[in-house]
Amino acid sequence: MIVLPPCDVVVVGLGAAGGLSATLLAEAGLSVVGLEAGPRHSASEFAPDEISHESRNVLGDAKVNHEIPTVRTSPGERAVPAARTRGLLMMNGVDGSKVHSTNVSWRLSPWNFTTLTAVRQRYGDSAVPSGSTLADWPLGYGELAPYYDTVEARYGISGQAGNIDGRPVPGGNPHEGPRGGPYPLPPLRETGYSRMMRDAARGLGWSPFPTPASIRSQPYAGRGACTYCGSCTWNGCRAGAKAVPTLHGLADAERSGALAVRTGARVTRILADASQAACGVEFVQGAAAYRQPARAVVLATYTYENVRLLLLSASPAFPRGLANNAGNVGRHFMTHSFPMTLGVFPGRDLRRWGGTAAQAAAVAEFDADNIDHSALGFIGGSVLMTPAEHKAIFTALWTPPSVPRWGSAWKRWLHDNAHSIGWVWTLPDVLPYEQNVLDLDPVARDRDGVPRIRCTYRYFDNEVRQTRFLLDRAAEWLTAAGAAETWHLPEGPAPVSTHAYGGTRMGSDPATSVVDRWGEAHEVPGLVVLGASTFPTSGGVNPTETVEALAVRSTQRLISRLA
Amino acid sequence: MSDPRPVLDPLARAALRAVVSRLIPADELGPGAAEAGADDYIVSALREELASYADGYRAGLAAIDEESLRDAGHRFAELDPSRQDELLEGWADSASLGEFVETIREHTIEGFLGDPVHGGNRDRIGWALIGYAPPGQPFTAEQQGTP
Helix, strand or coil, X not given: CEECCCXXXXXXXXXXXXXXXXXXHHHCCCCEEEEECCCCCCHHHCCCCHHHHHHCCHHHCCCHXXXXXXXXXXXXXXXXXXXXXXXXXXXXXXXXXXXXXXXXXXXXXXHHHCHHHHHHHHHXXXXXXXXXXXXXXXXXXXXXXXXXXXXXXXXCCECCCCEECCEECCCCCCCCCCECCCCCECCCCCCHHHHHHHHHHHHCCCCCXXXXXXXXXXXXXXXXXXXXXXXXXXXXXXXXXXXXXHHHCHHHHHHHCCXXXXXXXXXXXXXXXXXXXXXXXXXXXXXXXXXXXXXXXXXXXXXXXXXXXXXXXXXXXXXXXXXXXXXXXXXXXXXXXXXXXXXXXXXXXXXXXXXXXXXXXXXXXXXXXXXXXXXXXXXXXXXXXECCCECHXXXXXXXXXXXXXXXXXXXXXXXXXXXXXXXXXXXXXXXXXXXXEEEEEEEEECCCCCEEEEEECCCCHHHHHHHHHHHHHHHHHHHHCCCCEEEEXXXXXXXXXXXXXXXXXXXCCCCCCCECCCCEECCCCCEEECCHHHCCCCCCCCCXXXXXXXXHHHHHHHHHHHC | CCCCCCCCCHHHHHHHHHHHHXXXXXXXXXXXXXXXXXXXXXXXXXHCCCHHHHHHHHHHHHHHHHHHHHHHCCCHHHCCHHHHHHHHHHHHCCCCCHHHHXXXXXXXXXXXXXXXXXXXXXXXXXXXXXXXXXXCCCCCCCCCCCC
8 A cells, every 4th residue: 555645635536526626626725636537538539429428338438337336126126237228327537427418507496405395385294205205405595506606607608597686587497596697608509409399388388498508609718619519418529618627727727736636546445534534545546556645535426436435435433334323325315317208290300410419498397396286296397308419329229119119110210200300308306215225235346346336226106207297298398399299218217327316415414414514424524525416305407517516615615624 | 359269150140140130121211230230240349348248149149049940940040031020029029038139129220320430330321221410520500400
């Protein structure tokens, strides 16, 4: 074990959360070591290629592809390796999965922060499903809003404001929480399909608006704009138009000497001192093992790995895993499953090849508690979005059930209709449940012999009903736009997902949560956990901007404590 | 280091080609998966990125031939196309072969519609069939339907 010179903060994982945090810490003058399991990717690896990216996730080859969690639906079963993870895996590298994400960039609805209280007030105590461990966040939208503003300004988020300081703004999301000002950049370009769906939404009495994105619609801060090349989701950006930490301060922080990045560095253990405060990490890089002492540790990998590293860092003071003496690590696990409704518009060329999936009209009528749920049989919801970036293999895999799945009739259908398919995707909110948890699989191990994460996870009635409701709204939208036939992708839960939540819940009570309202572990001072693993609720939108806003907030607090 | 031994023996190789030929057949709309090299794509991928599927392919293709011999008196590749289609339809819904047929279907689609750099989609046959505009170059507003 090689013991390295101590630093102020060691950051584990340099993705959307850790890359941003490491940059801010270094900008504040602290000495920072950033440990990233993946490499530094370059644009030469970003060839537009659906097999390499969607089917095989080559950008995840450094680590994540070899540690896919096992899954089971209830505690009595033996877990099996997750199957069919096409398009559901994160990647590894500096900037993390923000490299290959579509980078849709939402704020959560204010309701998502107070769901438990709001549901009880509006619908009564019995509206919260039994078995659910639903909780309010320990902070409200208003406390996080300035940090959303900071992230949007730093990265040049593209979008159309709908609510500035409480004043409605035409053309934006009428249901969004108040923001401090307009988006720095206008929305991504409309497409013929997004316009068609926008008009159809208006015809239904809904209020469509452009999907916000962490992709520059115009040059910003010396960085380039989107070229709408058609290989955005699951691929890196060859135009450098996605807002990733490297392009927004991380490279400068390295040049300043304040941030030292080690790639190919896999953290194996987080260390606590005799006072049970975080004091560094152990990691492996190549054939060598290292110890990096530090005054504070920022754990910013991903939901599954945040949980796994804590559980793997057991010690005499923490026999069940670091920060887990109260037994909360791994609990309250939730994911988005990305159900979609597709529609065919015979004889119409929708021109959906190309572009980015973030070029989408969206509606928020059915997100959060924006409609009355009294008679719906579920709580929560999601936005609906109408993306571009239709791809060839995807099209062929998901033909409608009314068509044979192969053979000449299938081929004929594809020939006639492949350019006439539209779809709507949605991110059904899920509740946390007592039964849905992450832990270490007692049998399955990854390529390095480390236990894999095991997901015990299923949908309950709330999620089944909500998903069905949202897919029906999506079908209604496509039909209103002229679709002759609509169909759904299989709509079950996805325990392995790029939108995974919980496991290190944020809360005020150390008996029921892992980290406090600043992201610091209740039981381990100096250990700050970043990422959606801290979210008490999932929300019905993409999580990254909230992850980033929380990262800024937690990091500023850490800076003030270490100063 | 590449193993010089074939990943599939000649009988399995013939069965695979016959299966992909029925999943995406050559017909009045033009060439199919075999003509696009989808089976070559699969064999080459089984040696590299899809190596974890190789045992499943060997077992699955052997089972296909066994069931063909039992039910139709010949190996799968020796049957006429309509008989092959009947057998495939039955297997697609079966507990024994359903998952394997779905795996071949998925990989055949990759070999028909994926980037030609992987060895399938020869002469961009698949993309031509569906009128696909492959990504990589900027798309203009007009190309996206908003002139």
